[in-house]
Amino acid sequence: MSFGSNLRMFANKASLCCNVNKVTLELFSRCSTVAFLQYDKDPGPSFSNPDVQKLLKSMTRVQLEKVYKKRSVSDNTVEYKFMTSEQLEKQFRKAAERAEKLIQMPPIVKVKEDSQKVISRDPALTNFSNTKFVIADITYGVNSSDRKILVRQTDGTLEYAPLSIRKRINQIYFPHPGRKIRLPRMFEPEHLNRCLANFQYEFILDRACVQFDPYEKEYHEITTKVYNHINESKRFDDLRSTRHFGPMAFYFAWHQIIDDLLYDMIKQDYLKNGAELVALYYQLNGIDYDKSIHEKLETLVQPQSTIQSVLKPKASDDMHEEIKNAIGKSAEDFTADDISFEFIETFVKTKALKKVQLELALQALRETNDEKKKLYHGLKKAHGIS
Amino acid sequence: MSIPLALASGTGRFYKHSAKIIRFARHGCTNRPFFHIVVMERRKAQHQPVIEQLGTYDPFPNEHEEHLVAFNFERIRYWLGNGAHLSTPVAELLGIAGLLPIHPRTYMTAWRNRRAAEEAAAKASESGADANKAPESKEGGSGTS
Structure with missing residues (x-):
């Protein structure tokens, strides 16, 4: 019942299902795409919390091929060069550093409300003009957010401009590249729905990042609509290894609808990420859990850095490596998986909404994992290593 | 040019x-x-x-x-x-x-506009009264201050 307090729905939605009992209503609104979930308190501090950032980054699973994939931009040219292996390694390092910048997550902050701040009222000025005056201070070297933009109303009131006018005026005098003064038509509901039906999630989110600031209501509406659609279509892989995966996971964890994402992670054998998602859920909803799990997982599974994945040595003499490559997992991975299994299972038993589904997925994964383990030990024995 | x-x-x-x-x-x-x-x-x-x-x-x-x-x-x-x-x-x-302080000419424009609006409103209500022969001044309030 306590979940209901932090959910707000559109009025028509609430009136639609007012005769259903409260528990079903909660479940329904949590899983429905129509409900527009808002943040009941400022999510900014939680989002920028270093622990949360670390979890989100780890869940993103950066792959350079996906970060540097071909995009629909004017210049997609490729330059070919001859290089020595040292130069190549240096280039890879540079590319990995650039990738870190490219997948910086757009922040989630609370919606900024308009506040009317009047500077002066002068009734003697009433009707001095038919239209209001919008005055912008175009002094050089001032930040767009700090710029003074004022409105003199026709009744003589001088006040700070509301956010909508501020945004337009800033875009007129100091254009933000890629941003349009009028709202692009793709963000109108009918066109947006068509984009969603074509699963163009990254395109919508990228453009929303350019067009809106993170504190705008439209930004929240559009991103939540996309996240909900992804949750329904279960195409989480579309956002994996992009900068939007973290905010999406954050959104799900905050609103306690992580079941589908967790199921996807279990199915894809990303158990560590699953455990991280559950930890994120606990952290955002103020539930106590054993924090030592992070250290345990970290010591067992080295965070797969983007450089290492590229510069993987082709062949090695080490038998351990060879067995690991054959099976895909090492002894440490198996123990890490066991820890994650336990952690996720307690979550599934106590908090999950789709218990049966998740339990079955866990069971299936456990069986394949056991088989792999057997194979691993068998191979080790055959090679005479203990 | x-x-x-x-x-x-x-x-x-x-x-x-x-x-x-x-x-x-x-x-x-x-x-x-x-x-x-x-x-x-x-x-x-x-x-x-x-x-x-x-x-x-x-x-x-x-x-x-x-x-x-x-x-x-x-x-x-x-x-x-x-x-x-x-x-x-x-x-x-x-x-x-x-x-800067409001320029006197702005004040002048303001009261001239207000006076013109008042006069126009009075004229409209007068002509309306003449036409209808029934004094129903519905727009009499606009432009007053």
């Missing part, structure tokens, strides 16, 4: 102690004025090279019913501090923007 557009930092040459003025320079085209707010030597014509551009003013309201005015307040304060003069329209705009 074509005016070459120079940088906002200006290309005009000027004497240190000559009289400067902050004023409009008409740009735009026929039947569509657009003003740059510039500082230049007082004796020069408006299309001579300016010392510096300090802002813009669009006298036609845009689609949202707003007059757009932009001022570089930092430089305006600098030039005012250096003793630059102000043309009346610019002084009016600066009054509306709240940097």
